[in-house]
Amino acid sequence: MASAPHIAVIGGGSTGIGIARDLSMRGLDVTLLEQGNLTHGTTGRMHGLLHSGGRYAVSDQASARECIEENRVLRDIAGHCVEMTGGLFVKRPEDSEEYFQEKLEGCRACDIPAEVVSASEARAMEPHLAKDIDKAISVPDGAVDPFRLVAANAASASEHGARIETHSTVEDLIVEDEEVVGVEVEHASGAGERVHGTEGGREEIRADYVVNATGAWAGRIGDMAGVDVEVRPSKGVMTIMNTRQVDTVINRCRPKGDADIVVPHETTCILGTTDEEVEDPEDYPEEQWEVDMMLETLTELVPMLEEARTIRSFWGVRPLYEPPNVGSDDPTDITRDYFLLDHAERDGLEGMTSIVGGKLTTYRMMGEEISDHVCEQFGIDAECRTADVPLPGSEDFSVLRDYMDEFGLRSPIGRRSVERLGSRADEVLKTDGPNPTVCACEGVTRAEIQDAIGQSGSDLNAVRIRTRSSMGNCQGGFCCHRMANELHDEYDEATTRAAWDELLEERWRGQRHALWGEQLSQAMLNYALHATTQNRDNDPADGDPVDFAAFDDGVEPADGSPRGGVATDGGEYCGD
Amino acid sequence: MAIESDVLVIGGGLAGLTSALASARVGADTRLVSYKQSTLRNASGLVDVLGYTPAGEGPLTDPYAAIPSLPTEHPYRTVGVERIREALSLFDEVVPNYRGGHTDTNALVPTHGGTIKPTARYPAGASAGLASDGRDVLLVGLESMVDFDAPHAAAHLEAAGVPFDVRGVTIRFPGDLRADAKVTRYAKLLDTNGDVAVRGRNRPVREALAERVNAELDGEARVGFPAILGDDDTAGVRAALSDALGAAVFEVPMGPPSLPGLRLEDALFDALDRAGGRFETGNPVVDSDGEGRIERVYIEKNGARIPNSADQYVLATGGLVGKGVDSDRGRVYEPIFDCHVPHADDRYEWFEGEAFGDHDFARFGVRTDEDLRPVGGDGSVEFDNLRAAGSVLGGYDFAAEKSGSGVSISTGYAAGRRAAQEAQ
């Protein structure tokens, strides 16, 4: 063993990245392996609620307590990823009074600040709530940006020496004498940042310990070493609206149910969700009834949603775990708590632990617990510091106001850049050249895109999730080519073209579930911009050679004679 | 009392304007009403006739040759090749600053994304840029203009195998325009040849711009700029730059807001004015009266509904982009007359899985009889005196085929002519 044990963490979602940060801050040598982009899995497809714990205050109080505790921690360490919107549990006349009281008492029992507000107070806070609501309970729910949170954790882990490999799939575990001693990795494009068209390759990475943080995929990693990890993947839909119809998280105050929450997120609102068990976390039906149900049911709380414009829908898969002896039939009964499965104790397989279940809100706590466990294996006594040391971008939040002044950022665009970048604004936005806007919907400037390219290789989807560029109303219609233009400064044309194509396809995918009304018109406009104006659907660089000589070269006949057989007089109509 | 005319054209895009022109020029009393700015604001300003077949063959050299084998529901099959030729002749006559009319053969125009695209008519300002011209090209981008990256476009054109050397450079536009300055800001400055401050000295902008480009020029015979070279006096701006650079100057068409598209819209409104057509913009047609025959339509103006009546009507309200075709979760419809728009009941059949798939939605629109009159689901004519033209028509995917303006101009022409003929 070298000076510090080497830990391989599999999975680049919130759980894996939280572990990588924690272990590297404790001085361990960490390699994190992710098959796609960071947040490729459930983390990139979640609802964005920073739980107060209120949702679990009746059914699952252990989870509720963890949530409120971490809710407070994240406000401190990740201020630039969190927006404290506050939340309401709204009771309609047909919802049970008894449950309302249980919710209130449950919150209080779990130390979640909760107040009853009257219907008129609630409507004063959120004017678009239905007129006939009874009352509500206010709680400290918030909105959290999972992309920014993961990117900041990755930056911190890298600063502490961790190696973060994206587009690197663990194909197998190396097992020797009933001990996991490493992983076999397939790199899609060579080690390091992803660059399109770079030859990938296989790498054998030896590790002193392996942490399986692959969420809904955890069972597959288990299979590689012949151990069972019974994850029960359960899908949920989320539907994104074009504006913020509400500025507060709106929950329906009734026992578990589908379509019962609206979360404001940046410039949008996200409606959710459903809960359906699926077989395969990568291949499951995305169904129309789910989208329809979001709009129809949530209209009972916020009537204007009926008429509002939907920009896309997406699905995520919850990595729910249930200890073998419980056997719930309904996925909504499965606990939202997390479990640490030490395969040595459980299965007699040394060298690996899996962590499954949980929530994004509690990612840091999960990271702490598993890092304690890993350190214990090596008799290392190192304190966890992740609850105290702010993430890059959240170090000194008071500086934000200064930046606003310094960069003359009174415009909404500047304000939003600074909110996204937090205390990194200075380093990112101070450029020599002009700093034009690349994505007007989300207010993303060139400097932010360039900064993200520096962290993402040639992967424009990775740039997208770091900056939100192309994620607004137009869904990339106006800015995909601009993002490609920004990439071309550093990468050659063929690499850029591949990344651009990939971005166009990704942007198309989620929009498909919102294609009616305004968004269908937008889709047609986007299609025309890309196919008609830019002819990207018949890109000559991708296809057969073009016989240029066979086309008009602009030279008009010297005698100015008109084409044969054509009426050029615009003359009389000659009938049909 | 309703406002009256022989022919009332609803919609002021390419189709509506061509329709009104065709009608006014044969002497019919013609009015055009339009709500908002047309799709030309978004479009490149190129006039495509047909660049690819529906099966994706292309780029086609001769668009006319491919038309007889298009599917029968295609609007080109309804109007026929002769009508398309007549319509383009009218276009060539009223929009004299367009080129391409000297030949049936398509031209390949460089796009701002660095591809090339087949088109039938192009603004004079784009003509020195054609990809079949063998002279070398220098593309010039502006540091603060994110829509056009000249080195990227040049590299992309090279990958497309263009028969000349092409290089891209990025310069800073002289003066201190804001980083997010609008294209019209550049255009106005160049139109007026206004002064800009360069190293503390005031100089006319055309001269200052040419000087920066001259420093980069390495013997190329052609220089391409993004389409910002003036609005009122584009020829003047181009000539001045051309003189100063000793090279032919051209514009690369751009995305919205598209100056070439807006210039074309202006030219057509001027032509309509000259032909004696009347027009009114800013208010939508919202409703109509009449069974089997339209008696009047209602225009909403400051909350009031004002009746307008005519003998013949032309529906040229555009497609999904222009809002002549609209949809909700359950159906696709034409909002004014509720003309039948064929579509699958399940909205998940409206599109394909890939961004450039063979999307149904791209072909949404009304279907017509041989006389361009919208027909219902059973094939019968919906209104005796209503014809449809342009993007409101279905049965073709202009984006994949590169046929948008050609269909709008030819169906607009045919519908306007027929309406005028019927009214007289």
Ligand SMILES: Cc1cc2nc3c(=O)[nH]c(=O)nc-3n(C[C@H](O)[C@H](O)[C@H](O)COP(=O)(O)OP(=O)(O)OC[C@H]3O[C@@H](n4cnc5c(N)ncnc54)[C@H](O)[C@@H]3O)c2cc1C
């Ligand atoms: C619909 C829905 C809504 C939710 N809403 C909320 C919410 O509002 N608030 C909240 O706190 N929580 C929410 N959650 C829960 C939360 O999103 C998840 O608990 C959390 O994101 C899980 O993170 P993870 O890192 O464990 O899993 P993932 O994010 O899935 O990470 C696992 C990663 O492992 C990678 N991987 C898998 N196999 C391999 C391999 N062989 N090699 C390399 N990499 C591999 C995957 O690509 C993936 O990126 C929601 C979940 C869902 C489904």
Ligand SMILES: Cc1cc2nc3c(=O)[nH]c(=O)nc-3n(C[C@H](O)[C@H](O)[C@H](O)COP(=O)(O)OP(=O)(O)OC[C@H]3O[C@@H](n4cnc5c(N)ncnc54)[C@H](O)[C@@H]3O)c2cc1C
């Ligand atoms: C992004 C883009 C790029 C394109 N690029 C090209 C290209 O390079 N080459 C090419 O040949 N074609 C191109 N096209 C296609 C071409 O621009 C269109 O086919 C053409 O402009 C459509 O003209 P139109 O008159 O049918 O409809 P529109 O231009 O959409 O005009 C419809 C008009 O009707 C008005 N209207 C709608 N409803 C009402 C109402 N109720 N009452 C009154 N008025 C109403 C609208 O306000 C609008 O002014 C492009 C299209 C797009 C969207």
